[in-house]
Amino acid sequence: MGERMGRGGEAVRVTITHKDKRDCTVKPTVCDNGDGTYHVSYSPEEPGVYAICVCVKGQHVQGSPFTVTVKGKFREHQGVFHCCTFCSSGGQKSARCACGGTMPGGYQGCGHGHKGHPGCPHWSCCGQVKKSSECSGGPPSDALQRSLVRTVAL
Numbered sequence: 001m002g003e004r005m006g007r008g009g010e011a012v013r014v015t016i017t018h019k020d021k022r023d024c025t026v027k028p029t030v031c032d033n034g035d036g037t038y039h040v041s042y043s044p045e046e047p048g049v050y051a052i053c054v055c056v057k058g059q060h061v062q063g064s065p066f067t068v069t070v071k072g073k074f075r076e077h078q079g080v081f082h083c084c085t086f087c088s089s090g091g092q093k094s095a096r097c098a099c100g101g102t103m104p105g106g107y108q109g110c111g112h113g114h115k116g117h118p119g120c121p122h123w124s125c126c127g128q129v130k131k132s133s134e135c136s137g138g139p140p141s142d143a144l145q146r147s148l149v150r151t152v153a154l
Contacts, residue, residue, distance in 0.1 A: 005036035010056050012038050019049040019067075026050065044070045075135040079125030084117060085109025088124070098137050099127035 009032065018024035028042040044050060052066040079098070082088035086107065089095035093107050101110025101117035110117045122129045126137030 007036055008032040008034040008038070011058075013053075013055045013058075014040050014042075015053045016042055016044070017051050017053075018044075018046060019051055021046065021048070024048075046070070047072050077123045077125050077128075077133075077135045079123050081121055081123055081131050083121050084111045085124065086111040097122075097124045097127070099124075 012030050012032070014028045014030055016026040016028055024046050026042045026044045028040050031039040031041075033039060040054070047070050050068045050070060052064070052068055054061045054064045054066070080088050084101070085092075085095040085097045086103065086109065089109065095109045097110045099110050099116060099118050099122050101114055103109065103111040103114045118127065118129050120129050121131070123133075123135065126135050128136055
């Protein structure tokens with residue numbers, strides 16, 4: 001492990017470069033937490049493998065340069081994290097869910113304990129059961145998009 005510092009104030013330099021496209025660099029933001037730790041944030045525009053060099057007092061920190069693989073853009077969920085469409089839609093028969101669950105009685109969405117329901121809270125847009133996740137579903141068809149349970153900011 002590298003040398004621990006009990007206070008901030010050091011000159012920390014971070015460079016982030018795409019390994020295949022040398023002209024593709026990312027500008028990081030370095031925040032001194034004042035306790036010897038530093039927070040680095042960055043937002044790459046291109047997918048691929050990047051080299052991240054972190055230097056303190058002109059010397060690489062232990063493990064630098066680091067290699068990070070950036071995938072395509074993070075796909076945010078467009079639906080609702082819910083227990084089932086029956087509950088989250090207030091009982092609307094036309095509400096659908098991408099989990100594929102069905103209920104009897106003409107309901108087009110999922111319900112607790114019915115066929116196809118994942119048995120736990122999930123995203124209506126793709127059926128993922130992990131709340132903090134990337135949406136795995138493709139863009140729904142227009143007809144499905146209109147009837148999926150979702151929230152809209154007003």
